[in-house]
Amino acid sequence: MSDDVTEKMRAIIAEQAVLDPSEVSMDATLDDLGIDSLGLVEAVFAIEEEFDVQVPFNANDPADSQFDISNVQSMVNAVKQLVAAKPD
Amino acid sequence: MRRVVITGQGAINALGHTATETCTAMREGRQGIGQLEFRDVSRLSIQIGGQVRGHDASSLFSRQQLSLYDPNTQFALIAAAEAMQQSGLQVSDELAPRAGVIMGNSGGGLQTIDENYRTVYEEGKNRVHPFVIPRLMNSAAASHISMTYGLKGPTFTVSTACASSNHAMGQAFETILLGNADVMLTGGSESMLVFGGIKAWEGLRVMSKDACRPFSKNRNGMVQGEGAAVFVFEEYEHARARGAEILAEVVGFAMTSDASDIVMPSREGAARAMQGALRSASANADEVGYINAHGTGTAANDRSECAAVREVFGDHADNLMISATKSMHGHLIGGTGAVELLACIMALREGVIAPTIGYEDPDPDCDLDVVPNEARDADVSLVMTNAFAFGGLNAVLALRRI
Numbered sequence: 001m002s003d004d005v006t007e008k009m010r011a012i013i014a015e016q017a018v019l020d021p022s023e024v025s026m027d028a029t030l031d032d033l034g035i036d037s038l039g040l041v042e043a044v045f046a047i048e049e050e051f052d053v054q055v056p057f058n059a060n061d062p063a064d065s066q067f068d069i070s071n072v073q074s075m076v077n078a079v080k081q082l083v084a085a086k087p088d
Numbered sequence: 089m090r091r092v093v094i095t096g097q098g099a100i101n102a103l104g105h106t107a108t109e110t111c112t113a114m115r116e117g118r119q120g121i122g123q124l125e126f127r128d129v130s131r132l133s134i135q136i137g138g139q140v141r142g143h144d145a146s147s148l149f150s151r152q153q154l155s156l157y158d159p160n161t162q163f164a165l166i167a168a169a170e171a172m173q174q175s176g177l178q179v180s181d182e183l184a185p186r187a188g189v190i191m192g193n194s195g196g197g198l199q200t201i202d203e204n205y206r207t208v209y210e211e212g213k214n215r216v217h218p219f220v221i222p223r224l225m226n227s228a229a230a231s232h233i234s235m236t237y238g239l240k241g242p243t244f245t246v247s248t249a250c251a252s253s254n255h256a257m258g259q260a261f262e263t264i265l266l267g268n269a270d271v272m273l274t275g276g277s278e279s280m281l282v283f284g285g286i287k288a289w290e291g292l293r294v295m296s297k298d299a300c301r302p303f304s305k306n307r308n309g310m311v312q313g314e315g316a317a318v319f320v321f322e323e324y325e326h327a328r329a330r331g332a333e334i335l336a337e338v339v340g341f342a343m344t345s346d347a348s349d350i351v352m353p354s355r356e357g358a359a360r361a362m363q364g365a366l367r368s369a370s371a372n373a374d375e376v377g378y379i380n381a382h383g384t385g386t387a388a389n390d391r392s393e394c395a396a397v398r399e400v401f402g403d404h405a406d407n408l409m410i411s412a413t414k415s416m417h418g419h420l421i422g423g424t425g426a427v428e429l430l431a432c433i434m435a436l437r438e439g440v441i442a443p444t445i446g447y448e449d450p451d452p453d454c455d456l457d458v459v460p461n462e463a464r465d466a467d468v469s470l471v472m473t474n475a476f477a478f479g480g481l482n483a484v485l486a487l488r489r490i
């Protein structure tokens with residue numbers, strides 16, 4: 001199940017959570033990982049830099065963004081869609 | 089006991105080039121926010137702001153002056169000139185050491201910084217204009233006001249992000265109360281509407297792409313503004329002795345720190361600041377008729393601010409009016425509290441409460457009388473103005489009709 005996007009995402013999230021990527025489980029939530037609102041904004045920035053995509057995320061109301069931050073898997077899925085939608 | 093009154097006001101911002109024009113626009117609920125216009129704006133994802141329009145610096149200042157004046161300083165000097173003129177104050181040799189300047193500001197000469205970074209980084213030049221430092225320093229505006237009017241007393245700039253102006257005006261109030269000056273020019277200025285300034289704010293992802301809608305359920309973030317407002321604060325007997333027209337009395341000031349989070353607001357810190365301002369004013373909560381809200385239009389601020397108002401005012405929260413004029417002029421960051429004080433003075437002097445425009449959907453978390461969309465006539469004698477900054481730094485002033 002592991003792939004390039006997933007591994008990079010776990011690394012980005014692990015960095016914010018101050019964990020080893022192997023400790024980031026796919027069903028973990030941001031709360032589980034101890035990532036606060038600033039950590040999340042930093043992670044979104046890192047994602048955009050890593051994958052060269054625009055993440056539809058508004059810190060003003062994260063729950064209302066199109067970017068699903070329910071858990072690590074949902075974020076990986078969202079990033080995969082963004083990467084797939086990139087113009088060639 | 090010394091008392092402090094306001095005898096002059098001046099402003100320039102998206103709503104007008106004078107305090108008078110600004111108040112007229114507030115009364116009409118006019119929108120000052122629009123499409124941003126400056127170099128490289130197409131590279132920004134945020135395209136709107138409360139920009140000063142039709143400002144022709146070269147018609148107001150000499151070439152020599154402009155080599156030293158970032159727009160931040162220009163705005164402050166324009167506002168100070170109007171305030172000084174209205175006050176009718178003459179700065180005698182005797183008054184000069186008893187008169188000072190305290191300004192709020194956050195970004196300093198950001199346009200100067202932006203332009204000169206371009207010069208050295210983008211264009212690869214190795215030489216910059218010799219006045220880059222005196223143009224960009226945060227205290228430049230206070231210094232130039234001091235020099236222009238020969239004010240030789242306590243003079244400095246306060247920088248507490250979005251609360252800078254309120255902290256500055258609070259310091260000016262206390263400086264006079266303590267007897268360290270008889271006249272203080274005070275307020276704030278900001279000129280962040282430049283590529284680097286907005287790009288930095290974009291990073292935080294709290295900016296709205298379409299409108300500033302404080303307290304409205306569908307609000308989606310803040311919108312930046314620029315400009316300045318300056319007031320003449322004066323010791324009451326000093327103002328009376330020279331027959332000055334008194335616009336309002338400053339009666340209370342309090343500041344608190346949340347000591348919790350660098351960006352998320354705290355209900356508790358905000359409530360303590362409002363309670364402190366009431367105590368400082370020796371006023372009861374039910375005397376307050378109007379609050380100029382911090383009201384940024386972010387989900388977190390507006391919710392937390394309304395909860396704090398409920399906590400401080402109890403049942404009276406349903407009787408008072410609270411509006412967010414940032415919906416019209418945008419968020420001037422370090423200058424915002426000063427422009428918002430105009431709405432407080434207008435409420436006391438003219439009995440007109442500036443509206444919260446752009447209000448569309450009621451939010452149960454903000455169920456106060458936010459004076460939606462249209463100004464309202466009301467008789468109020470005590471008002472408050474809130475500023476709750478990033479970094480958890482809160483400053484609240486209370487003004488009374490005189």
